[in-house]
Amino acid sequence: MESRHDLATSALETLPITVAIIDDDGEILLTNRSWREFGPGEQSDDHVGVDYLATTATGDDEYAREALTGIEAVLAGERKAFSMEYPCHSPDEKRWFLMRVNRFHRGDERLASLVHLEITERKLAEIAAAENARELRDERRALEHVLERVDGLVRNVTDAAVSAGTRAEIERDVCRRLVETDPYVLAWIGRVDVTNRRLSPREWASNENVPLEDDEIVLDADDTHPAVRALSEGGTQIIQNVASFDGAGRLWPTGAGEQFQSVAALPLTYGDVTYGVLVVFAGEPDVFDERELLVLESLSGTVATAMNALETRRMLTSETIVAVEVTIEDPSLFVTNLSNEFNAAIDYRGQTHARDGSPLVFLIVDRELTDDETDAIEHDREIAVLSDTEDSTVLEVSDPDGLITTLSEHGGIIRECTVSDGIADLAIELPDGRSARSVYDLLDQRYDRVELVSYHEREEPAQTPRGMTTRLESSLTDRQLTALRTAYYANYFEWPRDVTGEEVAASMDITRSTFHQHLRTAQRKLLDELFE
Template sequence: MKREITLRENERELEQQRDSLAALNNLHEVARDITDAAIEQSTREEIERTVCEHLAASESYEFAWICEVDPSTGSVMPRAEAGAEGYLKEISLSIDLDSPAGRGPTGKAIRTHETQVANAFEDADFEPWREYAEQYGYQSAAAIPIVHDGTLYGVMGVYADRPKAFDDQEASVIGQVGEVVGHAIAAGERKQALMSDELVELKFQIRDVFAALDISAETDGTITLEHTVPVDDGEFLVYGTATQNAIDTVARATETIPHWQDLTIRSEGDPTSFEIRMTDPPVLSVVASLGGSVEQAVIEDGDYQMTIHLSPSVDVRRVTDAVEAAYPDVEMLRRRQISRDHDDSKHFQRHLVETLTDRQQTALETAYHAGFFEWPRDASGEDVAESIGVAPPTFHQHLRKAERKVIDAVFSSPIQSVG
């Protein structure tokens, strides 16, 4: 009898291993399909719907959904779903750790930004949803955070009819699907922000910003942060100027503010031009991830004013929350919707940027703002290559390709004669 029990247990274990291997092989194929499909979609809604449909239609999973969190209420709201209908109407979810509805895989994924898995009939934290999971035939669940550049866009829930699904390998692969979705959503929002004719403008003021940041520095003079170039995930080059009585303050700030890494003086004078390397700046990272831009950032006699432009489709609260977290005493001076300048040159510029790869745009923008095209040059090719973290030949290769696209765009159409 004991031998028969052992044999049955071994058979069940082998069956689970076969199921897991088959699911993993299927998931690799589904992940490739999702990557291709997500890139082709133009809106966040299309991306989320496509991902859920691919997962639910696979051989490995029964149901998939994507949710987001309302930061004002803490409630979890579905955005897309595919598979069995009705399950989401039966359950309640929360991000509150003190609530049983917030202790399951979805709540944990929201709080930790890490993939969470659960066995519907064994994990105590899954008890609030066990009855409905049994009703719909779900035995395992995974909650995958949709994150890009530190921004949580939501959580992807996936359900299987297999017991103990989502082993380490399967959880790792499906976690990568979440990364793909996050990247696709971020790219879509950036493109939408670039092409949108309407913009939301936010203007903030932080009085005595150096005291707010606990920096001992002179408050006289003017510091202007003029241009920002993203060079890597979470890493930016910021170009600006400072009057002679403020450049020492820039140096002091670079030594004090954790995400201000390196200061390079590009040209001395009044004003002095500089470059600052920033890593994971709390406000700039959020704005960039949403496809927005910091249009103006000026510190004058210690008071800091910052103007941000965003697409109307963006959740503005994510930006205001980031600003308030970085500067608790911030004051919002203005929030308004504006129309983008319809100047033909601006339209041409936006169209041209679309033709460049990220690396080409980074090389070209950094070279321009660093003074590579000035005569005499403020920065050599080696300087620019070091700034963006590539070898000089690689920089020149990206720059040459970008220059060719710019020249093609200018001269590909016949030039109308004048006179």
């Protein structure tokens, strides 16, 4: 059976750590296999008899000096143990080791064990953890700075938008507040001229007093401009580095471009209405990250909401209306399709509502239709002939989700609609500029060719026919109003009559007596409104 000494020696050989035993003079008495195999190449020298202290003293670095001092202190009895971590990098990899020195005795002889344990994995993990901690500290400091800046920016822009008395004041103050905040150096807000299809910068501000070029952007031609894309696509557009943007010369005046390195364009939208576009420039590239855009998009929403509130207040306190004339050339438009089918001009006469609440539209064809023509009508809308003469025919058409319904939903009133030779001419009245822009954009998206012929605002007198109509409609029941409108649009009041009361009643799906009862009551209320 092996002695305890032999067993310990055999076990020492199997350890995956480098171990050496030295005496109090620093001479190596014993090493294990890991010690002998450590180092580059094949190595069988056990270093027994080598003066380890002298070898360590030859190292010209702080770790060697620290190791020598610690080992000598242990051998001198000043310390029972000593440990230190040190790097031992090779050309191919980085390595770290832990050295431990422990004193022990064999009889009267003072000895020490030297153990070198590789701790590279732990050291790399510690370095990574320290790096992550540093990055987190830097990120936290940056976030605190951003939050402080953002809080001030949001408060300032919100105050400017909410406290302004006019839209121009909102635009001017918002641009000024933006450029007072790093890293923004210029901001402008543009409005769309729907008549000329131009985007015009209305207000701007710059921290270097750089004037924005008094120019207009052609919406149909400058489709690469971020402001145009923001309007057409309805979302934020970014250029993180303008040096790589081909159309950089269209973003600012000649000679000022070196001050601007990145740009963001945001549509000012409230619901389905777009008031314009906000364009913000920064003096550094790659400024508009996800966090920055979240703040700007929130601010653009605040600005659009404030503009909407101003327009709503103006609508409630003024009698201004917007008159718009447009032409539409698109065979898919129902009245255009019907005009082409009959080879005749068609005029819009008016509208009412059926019993189920769906809109009914009255159209006049400029010639008498034959029975064969009316029988051959095939459309997804219900079409009925109310009356006809030698030179005209009155049609009643259901209009589910059609043009008339769409315009009504935006507060529009069709004053005139004439269709001939494949072109529809419309004259529309709308309550405000917001509704006018929304209606034009809707028509432009829905139909092939839409041309804005005229656009102007006018003040109505305090007492207007519109007000009288509103009061009358509020005093009539739905059936009384439908009976009055249907009779009027069907030429029931002409002499001689183009249509009988029985025919009008049939179109309303009521009896003749019920029709006359509704009509008489509506006529009396109409005369009351007129004379009283």
